[in-house]
Amino acid sequence: MLLSEPLLRMEGISKRYGGVIALKEADIAIRSGAIHAVLGENGAGKSTLIKIMAGVTAPDEGRMLLGGKDVAFSSPAAANAAGIVSVFQELSLIPDLSVADNIVISNPPRRFGMIDRRAQRQIAEEALNRAGASDIHPSSLVKDLPLSRRQMVEIAKALARKPRLMILDEATSALTRSDVEKVFSVLKRLRSEGLALVYISHRMHEIAELADDCTVFRNGRSIESYPAGTKTDHQVVELMIGREYKSVFPAKPGVEANKAPVLSCHDLSWGGRLADITFDARPGEIVGVGGLDGQGQRELLLALFGVLRDIKGDVQINGRGVRLSSPKEAKSTANSIALIPEDRKTEGLMLSMTVRENLSIAALGSVSRNGIIDRGAEAARIDELLKLLAIKAATIDMPVSSLSGGNQQKVVIAKWLMNRPRIVLLNDPTRGIDVGTKQEIYQLLRKLADGGAAIIFYSTDYDELIGCCDRVLVMYDGTVVRTLEGDDINERELIGSALNIAARPAERRATP
Amino acid sequence: MTIGTSGKWRFWYELNKGTLLAAALFVVMFVIYVSNHPAGFTPNVVQTASNKAILLAFVAMAQCLVVITAGIDLSAGMVLVLCNCLASWVVVGTPLQTGFGIVAVLVAGLACGTLNGLIIIFGRLQPIVTTIATSAIFFGLALLLRPTPGGSVNEALADVFTSKLFGIFPTSLVVLVATILLVWVPFSRSVYGRAAYAAGSAENAAYMSGMPLKRAKLAAYALAGLLSAMGGLYLTFYSYTGEAAFASGNAYTLYSIAAVVLGGVSLAGGKGSAVGAVFGALAFRTIGDLLFVFDLDPLWQPLFQGIVLMLAIGVGSIGLARVRNRLEWFQ
Amino acid sequence: EPKVVSGPAADPGCMTPWASDTQFLQYPKKEGPYRIALANGYIANTWRIQMVKTAKAYAAQPEVKAKLKEFKVVSTGEDVPAQISAINNFIDAGYDAIVVNAQNPTAFGPVIKRAKEAGVVLVAFDNTLDTKDAINVNVDQKGLGVTWAEWLVKHLPNGGKILEVRGVAGTSVDTDRHNGITETLAASGKKFDVTEVVGKWDDSVAQKATADAIATNGPFDGITAQGGDTGVVQAMMDAKHPFVPFGGETENGFRKLCAAHAGDGLMCSSAGTGPAQVAVAIKTAIAALEGQVIPQAVKLPTALVSHPDFKKDQDYYPDQSDNFFVGNSFPTCGINFTAQEIMGQTKENQ
Amino acid sequence: MRQSIVPLRLRGRDPAVAIAFACILLLLLGGSIYSSNFLSPDYLLQQLKVASFLGVIATGMMMVILLGQIDLSVPWTVTAGAMMACAATAYGTSGSFLAIPFGIACGAAIGFVNGLAVAYLRIPSMIITLATNAVVQGLMVVYTGGFSPQDSATPAMRFLATGHTIPSVPNGVLVWLAVGILAVFLLTRTTFGRSLYAIGNRERAAYMSGIDTRRIALLAFVISGSLSALGGVLLAGYASKASQSMGDAYLLPSIAAVVLGGTHVLGGKGSYLGTVAGVILITLLQSILSVMQIEEAGRQLIYGVVIIGMLLLYGRQKPN
Ligand SMILES: Nc1ncnc2c1ncn2[C@@H]1O[C@H](COP(=O)(O)OP(=O)(O)OP(=O)(O)O)[C@@H](O)[C@H]1O
């Protein structure tokens, strides 16, 4: 299977960032007409590898052969010209430009030297159609689209360039299941058309469905390449993490039903986007929020965190009615809420500040007196957390931007734990995170719950909801359509209610 | 997929909201102005207003080009002054000489802008200090050219450019519209223009998408120099002389920023259009004109101008004060 | 379209011709009362504020007021085109005469043309216009430089080191005054070593520049400054620089210091023309409209006071602000405001 | 993970600051070729005194720039601070006593308006501060024209700017030192400082971390206004009087000083030591050029070229 001459071969690639070795003598061979999955933990060097393929960074050592000839790309444009196109993990869309502008961005159709807007619209519509996203209007601005739609645009953009080799770095991490299916059928069609595809994902079942070849990375080295299907999931994970691998999810101890709820929501509504949401969360409980992406889950968390204005309805914390007007109020000791936001780069982290500064930013109040920071107390708290979360950083005085994606996410979670919150809201915290880290996060959530916190956990990953949550609120169109509990939390019920198939019309009326 | 026309208008409106607001602001203010003017809405009054406003309009367009890339050009006013001084030497003589003179002035402006761009892009310096420094250089050159006010210009040509077409329509407005059509429209619809927007909106993403960022930014700065030079040329036409005026150079720079913001161009980059900036400049200039029609104590006039400017800015920000999702504050 | 006539002027005591070859003009008589406008440029400094207030006070005097239907003042800032436009607007709005303190003496060619076509009388003062088609109420800027330099030459018989504090670079006033100083010093035949710094007519800028000059090039034997003089003296005192002869402007603060330290060697010649020249300009405009004979260029007397003649409450006001300019009266023109009256009155302005 | 005694931002980690100080030495050595007086203690102390006005003003500017904003109302805030302080003396002895606090309070009020508009109405600072500048200018013109202004500095103001508490060290320098120490403390040791950097880095993330971003921004502008006014008070003390437009010469130099000192104009990055270096650089450069007998044109050219040269030496941003 690996015998045919590969389209792209990389040999002995090394790359270091200051003291950090991102890649060390990595090899990979990618052939046409196949999908090549790249697997590895966070920080294993996957993104760095594809950045080198795509001409974003140059390797320190090693060579790259495209169709048997030595190549070196000085810029993404050069790689594009050679037929290599990638969908980056960090989206590369321009928020203030329209979808159509973005899709044709590298080579817009021209007439008399000016961009031909009509032709551009056509190309965009075609590309969106091919990517299975014809619901996106080509004239809408990218910044007005939700994350999942943006990823679809990103894929359409890559398709519009008619590549020879297409790279997708966690391109489906924010997609809903139906989108994923559409994208998969597109990818399969491309494969049959003879394209070479590189696919990076932390979702094992996606890889099982798609991949023809696989390469596992660990600590910057390419550990092993093998044809898909020749190893069990278990073996793969062990290759990735380099140690034995046990069950992912911690056991659910079950909650005492008679405990007073720490957070209770009654008929919560906001504009046209949230309607009549009612639920309770008790200490020690992990409440999942499910449903298709963009059904108001994000708004619900923001509403609870004091970000939205003009909220109607009733929110009680410890039986006390509250009306929060800012995150500052939400995190105050009286309310003690924390929100792990969806987009770590813009809402979670100050990228160019150090890990230390990021960790203590939300808890400044508790490590300072009269506005003056107590550095001893700060350092002590940080030490405690670093032990708890095992964040991989050379020193905590380096900018958080130089951590890998997964470790950045851990910093976002850790910074809120500094506050010892009693209500933790999580907005898809495991997006783009490897299994090892995910496992740590699940364990951490359970530990927090056991410590008496109530956790509201929105996830786009059904396995997570099933494995972690004591209860799941399924949302549709801004309201909770079903609450699943116990054995009802299974994939069939979750998907059924997420699509709001009128399986149980009575339920809908029961939770008005 | 078919897209309804109403949908198309909605996107168009979203995109051009800032420009429309600026246009509305200008129209309202101008109507207040002419309806109180003793001479009324006559070609002369419009001509006077347009001759005065066009300088700022050019500098505002220049500023807009740079601001779109998330940069800023604090030397725009000094480029205008420098080009004014240069023009007062070279835009004279036979029609041919005059023509060459005009070209020389425009090339000089282009060169100033290019210098800014080269330093900022290849020196990787922050635009704000770079242009503070180059503005000192440009002013120094202007002083070398004109240690004292003076010089002259081809008066026949100057009169043509500041008079009325067919006795009704101000030539300066025609030149302004022509400049928009010949400079702004091609630029904004070219690959470089798009890359300029992208650079302002999300530079890293634009780099990843393989856009020609450096050339786009260079083009923006260079064209900004050219447009400021147009302003300098017009200053010469309107005043027949050159003067190395430090204060007015700085004033034009600051006013151009105000005009750009009034015109709905985001200082964070990536948003807005030169047409909006032009309306912003016209509106800003009308604030000064209002002094003429209202009978204010002379000592209260500066205060009046300040307050009207504040109100105009306030109008533009009404929408933001009342968002329902507080995260929208941070866009 | 004024007629060129032979002199003298109707009011020869006030309207002295600039030079012997200055033309005398007679505009066609218009029926009063008149609409007169003042197109000012920059406003935010004390000189201009004082000037605008003097203009208003002059126009409010009963005998002047009787001749005026309207007196309007507009300040357009530093920007020349704005001032040109203001004048255009005044022409379009049918004003009879426009008085202007020009931001730039050479920039008003097109407007002068228009004013002439429209039969509007244009009178420039302070920063006058380089033209024969408008009436100039002139300050002899170069002559001021000459006065100051002559003062220094007189007190430094053996020449010496001079500090010259200049004004705003690129303006004609600065250049004229500088040329007057330079030429006079050169013509004296003595050896003068001049250090130039830029004070921008601003006290704190001048003070800093002077302090630096003293620290690096000092001490000096004489000083001349064309503005910001209070700051210059302040810098001398801060640096404990010995007091030396000083030729300077007419700021009240400067004169206060000159009077206070006359005994210590601060011998000053303080010369300039106060903001009241606006009143002369208005008076000239009215005379032109009334069809009287006037010179095309009026020469203003300079208010010159030199050591040891500084008289309290006449040449300087110890209790008043440092910032205003003394010399606010032109007795021969019947203009007798004291600076104190103008800047000191609060009620009049309410 | 032991903490070093020296605060992180002051540790000599930032090469820009070191190079900036090297540039200062270079400038002095270059100047001494022209006149050996440039190295005399008298001259240097005098430069420090003059630098202290810019230094105080630039401190406020730096806070605002760290926030990712800018304060263009500096010129007339400086003037208003000076004029209002002097004006207070019209109200007898208690007026003279309160002159300095009153001047600073006026600056704080202007900063408050700026801050309110920027933080609560979300108007871009670059334009609203331009507008407040115009309004304050208008107010000062009205005031000067209408109210028989008192504009001599009080002895206390004179003392604050030019007096000596420590022999031969002007008090102005001590004021700057005090302001500087306070600023370093604020920036490195307090929640306010941390929040300032956080907001400058990414306001959205700072807000979501529960920082009251609006209050911090408001405070930064109030500080900037107050310090501008304090600069004006010092300047009035130095000149022994207040006058119109005395602040005009401080806007662009204060921005240039902050940025020359390595602070990022878009906020979030910068050290106070860098600002100190920037202030001294700008002051020295202006002073040396002022006394060299070159035409103004030449001075401007050299000023511009030297600033760009220095920036190219160390102000380059990382490749993106
Ligand atoms: N610009 C950079 N500066 C410093 N270190 C970097 C930089 N980019 C990557 N690294 C480091 O290189 C290593 C490999 O990172 P890379 O992004 O390739 O990992 P990854 O496999 O993509 O991880 P993830 O699954 O989290 O995306 C990490 O330790 C990371 O911290």
Ligand SMILES: Nc1ncnc2c1ncn2[C@@H]1O[C@H](COP(=O)(O)OP(=O)(O)OP(=O)(O)O)[C@@H](O)[C@H]1O
């Ligand atoms: N050559 C380059 N040109 C432009 N930007 C670069 C270059 N190298 C790195 N970057 C940028 O530096 C930052 C850090 O790099 P990188 O994305 O590899 O870090 P990371 O933490 O490993 O990310 P992740 O693991 O989430 O993929 C990113 O914003 C990246 O875009």
Ligand SMILES: [Mg+2]
């Ligand atoms: Mg990655």
Ligand SMILES: [Mg+2]
């Ligand atoms: Mg990574």
